Amino acid sequence: MSKTVKDLAAGTAGGIAQVLVGQPFDIVKVRMQTSAKGTYKGMMDCAGGILKNEGPLAFYKGTLTPLLGIGVCVSIQFAALEWTKRYFTNQNRLNGKGGAEGNILSGDQLFAAGVFAGLSNGVVSGPVEHIRIRLQTQSNTNPLYAGPWDAIKKIASNHGIAGIYKGQAVTLLREASGYGVYFLTYEKIVQWEMEKKGIRRDQINPMNAALYGATAGYALWAVIYPIDMIKSRMQTDGFTPSTGQRYTSTLDCVRKVWRTEGIGAFTRGLGPTLIRSPFANGATFLGFEMANRLLNPT
Template identity: 30%
Template sequence: MSADFWAGYISGAVGILIGNPLDLIKVRLQARDAISAPTTSTFVRQFESKSSLITGTAAPVVGYGALNALLFVSYNRSEAAFNSALGLSPNLWTTWFAGAIGGLATWIVSAPTELIKCRAQLASPPVSSWIIARDVLRREGVRGLYFGGVVTALRDSIGYGFYFWSYELSSKWVESRRQDSAFTQDATKVLLCGGLAGIVTWASIFPLDLIKTRVQTQAFGPAAAPLLESYGAQPGRLGAIEITSKTYREEGLRVFFRGLTVCSIRAFFVNAVQWAAYEWIMLELGHGRGKDKQAA
């Protein structure tokens, strides 16, 4: 396996473990339809037990590690191919497009991972990720795991384009102001640029993420109840466009940014640590920044 595969896998798994508590709040805020605005006590109840801190982590730790590995491998290879084919030196345009291709490539992992994770986080009483996955497979087959896959793919493609673009942009800005690039001296820069990249990414695709959450967590059976109560046990579940129209009509434009503050806080810390882990592992494997991104 390539260095960027393992660096991506490990950093992705670390990011999930760190960010899950705030991700739990984000998903519950997004999925809350006709429920009253959150209060302090509501936030406290998000963590009604110790186990709630890791609710829904099983699927993402396994899935997101693979997703992150696929993302970085696809991004690095796509960027190298773009620059080689067009005879360009690395630039922010090819960085964005390579990131978008990398994000699109993760769809095969991200769609089922997100569906299982979100349903596990909303299930009451708590249901494990494995039970939800088994239930979906039994009821709907493999196709059921990819429900909401189109909006997930769109979210990932746009989001990861901005993810790598903003990381490279902020890195270039910081690097232009100092000469020493040793990792021990560079750790603060990596943490800062990684955190900023996380915020920019989520700000760029948050409405899509809310739509994805509501599409994937529509009530589908007792194993995941209550989920989105207002959508109820409808004969046919709504698609992304129908969910968007229904949400805007009933709750207005502001709902598409519900949970963005919590998500931004989570994104900064998770992506700061995730990028630091990735860069450190790549450095240890002999492929630090400034070396060929085509890690062997």
């Protein structure tokens, strides 16, 4: 089995773990991000309303799309990351850098690898998250879409591929900036432990991998949350003026949100994200590292 195929498999394991752990928090975040100001008093009010009005299964509404899609996204993300790390390792060997084996990558190299991973992932994550958000925010009593496949068919039929990729520009901005910081943070902490203890990567305690993933997750959201909020607004907006379109572009969305709702709108829904982040990102890296060890026994 090639290294890339193994990276894809290990990334899929991480992605599935991420969705199963993080989905209930994500729906609360999206509802708060896309609701009118004053709709919810806070995170608990939003979560309580979902539970009361829609039942406990509502917290996993739209899960099929991310379970399949995010699994693919994270597998692509990790495969792109590991490929880029191997490329930089080879460059380091040729240039006599990065230690005896060239595998001690610099911060710039790790950030660049993360940016490449984010952009590679964004091609798939944009439409996946778009469909998920449409399902998460539609009416429970009079839903427009029967499920993810119905949503894809209806949107593609009425608005073409551009409709499926609505909000893609801001998605790519989020993925590039966020994953650059995300993987830089994780990999630097892993490097630190390996150097401090004189151990191999596969000798790191799995719980430490989860802890480092949680830390990387906080670094990710510290950078991207306002961008993510704009992405959610763009992906729940109408497709045309006749279907309730409020924003003509990403910049138009930023200006209108700032003018009408103030700076607080850019951090609305941050609470459930901060609670979700350590569990979802810890699970992602734990799933990836453990799958990697199984696929690459020493």
